Amino acid sequence: xxxxxxIARTPLHLTIFVFAAMWLIPTLGLLITSLxxxxxxxxxxxxxVFPKLFSGGRFxxxxxxxxxxxxxxxxxxxxxxxxxxxATLISTLVxxxxxxxxxxxxxxxxxxxxxxxxxxxxxxxxxxxxPILPVYSKLGLxxxxxxxxxxxxxxxxxxxxxxxxxxxVAIPKELFDSASIDGASPVKTFWRIVIPISVPALASVxxxxxxxxxxxxxxxxxxxxxxxxxxxxxxxxxxxVTNMGRNWELLTAAAFVSMALPxxxxxxxxxxxxxxxxxxxxxG
Amino acid sequence: xxxxxxxxxxxxxxxxxxxxxxxxxYPTIMTIARSFFGRGASLFGPNTEFVGLANxxxxxxxxxxxxxxxxxxxxxxLFTTCTVGFGLxxxxxxxxxxxxxxxxxxxxxxxxxxxxxASVIWKFIYAYRPVSMxxxxxxxxxxxxVGGQPLGWLIERPWLNNICLIVVGIWMWTGFCMVIFSAAxxxxxxxxxxxxxxxxxxxxxxxxxxxLPLLAPTAAxxxxxxxxxxxxxxDIIFVMTNGNxxxxxIANRMYKxxxxxxxxxxxSAIAVVxxxxxxxxxxxxxxxxxxxxxGR
Numbered sequence: 001x002x003x004x005x006x007i008a009r010t011p012l013h014l015t016i017f018v019f020a021a022m023w024l025i026p027t028l029g030l031l032i033t034s035l036x037x038x039x040x041x042x043x044x045x046x047x048x049v050f051p052k053l054f055s056g057g058r059f060x061x062x063x064x065x066x067x068x069x070x071x072x073x074x075x076x077x078x079x080x081x082x083x084x085x086x087a088t089l090i091s092t093l094v095x096x097x098x099x100x101x102x103x104x105x106x107x108x109x110x111x112x113x114x115x116x117x118x119x120x121x122x123x124x125x126x127x128x129x130x131p132i133l134p135v136y137s138k139l140g141l142x143x144x145x146x147x148x149x150x151x152x153x154x155x156x157x158x159x160x161x162x163x164x165x166x167x168x169v170a171i172p173k174e175l176f177d178s179a180s181i182d183g184a185s186p187v188k189t190f191w192r193i194v195i196p197i198s199v200p201a202l203a204s205v206x207x208x209x210x211x212x213x214x215x216x217x218x219x220x221x222x223x224x225x226x227x228x229x230x231x232x233x234x235x236x237x238x239x240x241v242t243n244m245g246r247n248w249e250l251l252t253a254a255a256f257v258s259m260a261l262p263x264x265x266x267x268x269x270x271x272x273x274x275x276x277x278x279x280x281x282x283x284g
Numbered sequence: 285x286x287x288x289x290x291x292x293x294x295x296x297x298x299x300x301x302x303x304x305x306x307x308x309x310y311p312t313i314m315t316i317a318r319s320f321f322g323r324g325a326s327l328f329g330p331n332t333e334f335v336g337l338a339n340x341x342x343x344x345x346x347x348x349x350x351x352x353x354x355x356x357x358x359x360x361x362l363f364t365t366c367t368v369g370f371g372l373x374x375x376x377x378x379x380x381x382x383x384x385x386x387x388x389x390x391x392x393x394x395x396x397x398x399x400x401x402a403s404v405i406w407k408f409i410y411a412y413r414p415v416s417m418x419x420x421x422x423x424x425x426x427x428x429x430v431g432g433q434p435l436g437w438l439i440e441r442p443w444l445n446n447i448c449l450i451v452v453g454i455w456m457w458t459g460f461c462m463v464i465f466s467a468a469x470x471x472x473x474x475x476x477x478x479x480x481x482x483x484x485x486x487x488x489x490x491x492x493x494x495x496l497p498l499l500a501p502t503a504a505x506x507x508x509x510x511x512x513x514x515x516x517x518x519d520i521i522f523v524m525t526n527g528n529x530x531x532x533x534i535a536n537r538m539y540k541x542x543x544x545x546x547x548x549x550x551x552s553a554i555a556v557v558x559x560x561x562x563x564x565x566x567x568x569x570x571x572x573x574x575x576x577x578x579g580r
Contacts, residue, residue: 012377015373016374016377016378016381019370019391020391022455023391023394023455025422026406027394029405029408030404030408041420042420043418044418045420045425046420095300097297097299097300098301101296101297105292105296107293113297113301117301119570120308120309122566123308123312123559124515124516124555124559126516126535126558127311127312127555127556127559128307128311128312128315129311129542130314131310131311131314131318132307132311134326150303150307153303154303154304154306157304158308186292211396215397215398215401216398217522221539221543238400238519238523241407245407248408248411248420251404251407254404255401258398259397259398262398263393263397267389
């Protein structure tokens with residue numbers, strides 16, 4: 001590479017470097033702070049650890065032990081799993097059923113109903129809370145996990161049904177012909193042929209639904225509330241920010257706990273993840 | 285088409301339809317109706333008399349509501365310009381370097397984490413302490429190092445604090461825009477750009493005359509998606525300022541009217557405002573999305 005070319009390309013590398021730095025520094029500050037003890041956090045900025053990194057800069061996981069045990073973040077993590085895993089499973093299942101019905105079955109009003117389902121993507125969630133809450137309290141669903149599973153399932157349906165439908169419509173018709181000659185019922189066809197073929201599409205849908213629910217604050221606030229026995233990570237951490245806004249050793253460790261799972265999912269399933277995120281951006 | 289009894293088709297689509305009717309269709313109709321009634325919890329309960337356009341009058345005359353509408357507009361303009369602009373810039377620039385994948389991951393990771401997590405990260409960046417104390421927030425440390433006075437980044441109204449909140453949103457969503465632009469950019473035939481370069485066009489001209497026009501449809505989709513995100517923005521405000529110091533937005537106001545002030549009539553009207561603002565953008569987006577999917 002000629003010297004001139006190197007010089008000409010310097011602004012390009014420099015701009016990218018500035019962007020990368022602005023995107024990394026905030027998270028780096030969070031990570032380092034979460035590993036320092038409260039006295040040092042209050043006494044000096046996190047960047048002061050660099051000069052003495054190899055000479056007595058002390059890091060420990062104590063803050064993590066603190067938030068997980070004393071602040072109940074361990075339990076909140078468990079609650080987040082209890083909300084997002086069943087909700088994601090139920091919504092992927094219900095959407096697959098519906099998508100198959102809309103794609104391959106003939107019944108009255110099929111087109112209109114499908115357009116209605118997809119069109120409801122435009123409804124912001126705020127439109128739905130006030131009429132549902134009284135029904136929920138009558139049915140005893142407020143503040144319960146089944147209550148929020150159903151809500152997340154329903155809110156996700158317009159988009160998930162649409163995406164799975166698009167995939168299922170493209171399944172070659174011949175597959176069903178051979179199945180029906182063999183005398184398989186639609187239910188059997190669905191489980192034995194359609195679901196296995198649709199795994200790639202279902203994986204994307206599953207991941208975006210899971211991350212959307214894991215990261216959700218609003219729906220959890222409305223249907224679960226802040227009771228510690230049900231509150232997921234997002235709600236618990238939002239409360240911590242309000243109640244102990246200056247205890248950075250706790251806040252930073254807590255934020256990192258909530259980010260750990262999505263980041264692992266991001267790096268291990270990047271391909272599905274990107275497709276999932278792109279699709280998820282359309283969600284109400 | 286599979287030929288089966290009618291009841292069997294309903295077995296498949298029934299559960300989804302029931303959920304959608306109960307969680308989306310019924311509440312939407314009720315909320316629109318509720319926006320014309322008083323504050324009471326249920327439509328036929330106490331304090332729920334017909335109030336006509338009173339809730340709507342409140343939205344367009346109350347100071348905090350007007351601030352919310354102003355802030356959402358500011359968000360829509362600034363957030364959308366920056367995410368779309370930076371996303372495009374990064375997609376084109378990163379295509380020209382060998383560490384593209386790594387740099388993309390760095391910019392895209394914030395899209396995976398919750399807005400609550402991102403709010404904590406940035407609250408720490410904006411941390412403020414009096415002059416007499418050591419600054420532990422990066423921004424104030426820089427300000428002090430160059431001889432300035434530490435700033436209350438999330439308190440200085442009306443512009444600084446709102447801009448600081450919008451920066452958090454930009455940090456989260458730029459990666460999303462970049463990934464979409466990058467996919468579209470890699471579909472542009474390379475010969476097109478090469479031919480222009482051979483004809484003596486410099487990089488800026490190639491960008492303006494070839495790349496930009498070809499990416500314009502993508503930019504339109506990305507921009508409408510960002511506007512929809514911004515109109516519903518809630519978590520960042522709720523966690524970082526809770527709408528204090530003139531940072532209120534529509535979605536946070538709706539939440540407060542519902543759970544803090546228990547005024548369900550007003551909360552419903554505010555939700556309908558969101559719906560009215562979002563619908564045009566969503567329709568454009570769904571149409572484009574459907575057109576793209578159909579073309580595959």
